[in-house]
Amino acid sequence: xxxxxxxxxxxxxxxxxxxxxxxxxxxxxxxxxxxxxxxxxxxxxxxxxxxxxxxxxxxxxxxxxxxxxxxxxxxxxxxxxxxxxxxxxxxxxxxxxxxxxxxxxxxxxxxxxxxxxxxxxxxxxxxxxxxxxxxxxxxxxxxxxxxxxxxxxxxxxxxxxxxxxxxxxxxxxxxxxxxxxxxxxxxxxxxxxxxxxxxxxxxxxxxxxxxxxxxxxxxxxxxxxxxxxxxxxxxxxxxxxxxxxxxxxxxxxxxxxxxxxxxxxxxxxxxxxxxxxxxxxxxxxxxxxxxxxxxxxxxxxx
Numbered sequence: 001x002x003x004x005x006x007x008x009x010x011x012x013x014x015x016x017x018x019x020x021x022x023x024x025x026x027x028x029x030x031x032x033x034x035x036x037x038x039x040x041x042x043x044x045x046x047x048x049x050x051x052x053x054x055x056x057x058x059x060x061x062x063x064x065x066x067x068x069x070x071x072x073x074x075x076x077x078x079x080x081x082x083x084x085x086x087x088x089x090x091x092x093x094x095x096x097x098x099x100x101x102x103x104x105x106x107x108x109x110x111x112x113x114x115x116x117x118x119x120x121x122x123x124x125x126x127x128x129x130x131x132x133x134x135x136x137x138x139x140x141x142x143x144x145x146x147x148x149x150x151x152x153x154x155x156x157x158x159x160x161x162x163x164x165x166x167x168x169x170x171x172x173x174x175x176x177x178x179x180x181x182x183x184x185x186x187x188x189x190x191x192x193x194x195x196x197x198x199x200x201x202x203x204x205x206x207x208x209x210x211x212x213x214x215x216x217x218x219x220x221x222x223x224x225x226x227x228x229x230x231x232x233x234x235x236x237x238x239x240x241x242x243x244x245x246x247x248x249x250x251x252x253x254x255x256x257x258x259x260x261x262x263x264x265x266x267x268x269x270x271x272x273x274x275x276x277x278x279x280x281x282x283x284x285x286x287x288x289x290x291x292x293x294x295x296x297x298x299x300x301x302x
Contacts, residue, residue: 040073042081049073049081050256051122053092061129061136063091066122068256087256090121096137097183097191099169099230101153109154114167117141117237124198126237140183140196142166142234157227166234172204172213173227179204182236184215185229186284192230194223198238202231214281224283 042049052067052074067074071084101110112132120127128141130151144166145151151167154174161176175181180201183192195202200218208214208224215231216222246252249259 039076039078040080042071048084050084051092055094059094059096059137061094061138063093066090066092071258083258083260084256085258086253088121088254092122093118093120093127093138095127096139097193098189099139099153099183099192099232101155101169103155105156105158107154107156109152109168112151112153114141114145114147114149114151116147117145119238123196124238124241125196126198140232141237142182142232143237143239144234145237155228155230164233167232169230169232171228172215172225172231173211175204175231175233177204177206179233180235181215181231181233183230183232184225185231186223186225188226188228188230188285192232195236198236198241201235208281212283221279222281224281226285 040047049069049071051069054065054067056064066089068087068089069084070086071079071081073080102108110132112130114128114130115136116129117126118129126141127138128145130137130139149167151169152165153169154162155171157171157173162170162174164170164175164179169183172181172184180203182195182201184194184202185191186193195218197218202218203216205214205216205222207227211227212224213227213229214222214224246255253259
């Protein structure tokens with residue numbers, strides 16, 4: 001017999017002699033079932049996971065309450081976007097993105113007066129409080145906009161391009177080439193959803209057929225939009241925002257940015273510059289497919 005078997009027999013006899021027939025111990029059952037949790041990705045469906053704005057049913061100029069998320073999913077509470085948290089809690093000013101006006105060419109454009117230029121803590125550009133009759137609303141302020149200015153809005157498409165001033169809103173098809181625009185609609189009637197950052201602007205380059213206009217974005221990309229899409233003329237306010245340094249770590253925390261790990265380093269000049277051709281023009285509306293390059297064959301007759 002092996003030593004292991006002999007040892008087991010001796011232990012069994014010892015417990016039998018002492019009157020202990022079995023050893024019992026209570027052990028907590030372990031939960032071995034694994035339940036996957038749907039963790040959303042940062043930036044999905046336009047969510048930044050920075051704050052939730054409590055919008056009322058009707059439009060109002062009253063500052064709205066917000067709930068800071070600090071980069072967490074509001075449903076599961078899981079951390080989705082890193083680097084977000086803390087900061088000064090600001091109220092949200094509801095911007096009216098749709099500029100409405102008459103559609104008849106012979107009708108006078110709708111006029112609104114600028115009452116006040118204020119700073120909104122939830123966005124980089126300044127905002128303007130404008131009034132038309134008994135209605136008040138907020139819009140994004142342009143570079144040289146000041147209280148007392150008159151801004152005009154029209155949805156008409158005249159035969160000759162209009163002479164628009166800063167802050168006026170017209171369709172893309174009514175503005176001449178080279179006009180600086182912001183708050184451009186991606187689809188007609190959807191509201192201005194392009195070019196919102198401080199100091200940015202787009203440029204109307206050329207016409208794309210009979211019903212489209214090509215606009216160059218601040219990222220140098222070119223979008224082909226319907227000529228009935230509304231756009232506001234001028235460059236956005238708060239131009240020094242992009243070149244003003246934060247200054248200190250405490251100021252960065254006040255802006256709602258958490259400290260990073262420090263492992264990421266910006267590439268220096270030794271890595272070289274990658275020169276790539278610009279992307280093709282992207283069409284919005286309809287098939288939303290990029291325009292293929294069209295080559296024109298030319299022949300020389302002697």
